[in-house]
Amino acid sequence: MDNESTTPVESMAVNPIGEKDRAMLDNNFVYHAPKPGQNVKYENLRGMGKSCAETILRLCPPSRERSVALTQLEDSIFWANAAIARNE
Numbered sequence: 104m105d106n107e108s109t110t111p112v113e114s115m116a117v118n119p120i121g122e123k124d125r126a127m128l129d130n131n132f133v134y135h136a137p138k139p140g141q142n143v144k145y146e147n148l149r150g151m152g153k154s155c156a157e158t159i160l161r162l163c164p165p166s167r168e169r170s171v172a173l174t175q176l177e178d179s180i181f182w183a184n185a186a187i188a189r190n191e
Contacts, residue, residue, distance in 0.1 A: 130189055131189060135188035135189060137188075138191060141187055141188070141191065144187050145184055145187065148180050148183050148184060149180060152176055152177070152179070152180040155176055156173055156176055156177075159172050159173060159176070160173075
């Protein structure tokens with residue numbers, strides 16, 4: 104049968120994956136070894152993120168909102184690091 108190698112998702116797909124999307128997937132879902140100079144950038148971002156997190160802990164009462172603020176700060180540092188890793 105011709106469809107034996109086709110997964111159910113592939114058989115339902117209505118949007119083909121173009122070259123631009125394939126390149127994006129190939130870049131985003133692979134390990135990016137640090138290049139020269141990137142570790143310093145990562146350390147600076149983590150340091151500034153930690154300092155900001157300490158300020159949030161000192162100034163904000165324990166609450167859901169404080170937890171969300173800390174989580175979103177972590178997300179911001181993650182995405183900033185990803186911007187460096189994926190695009191330099």
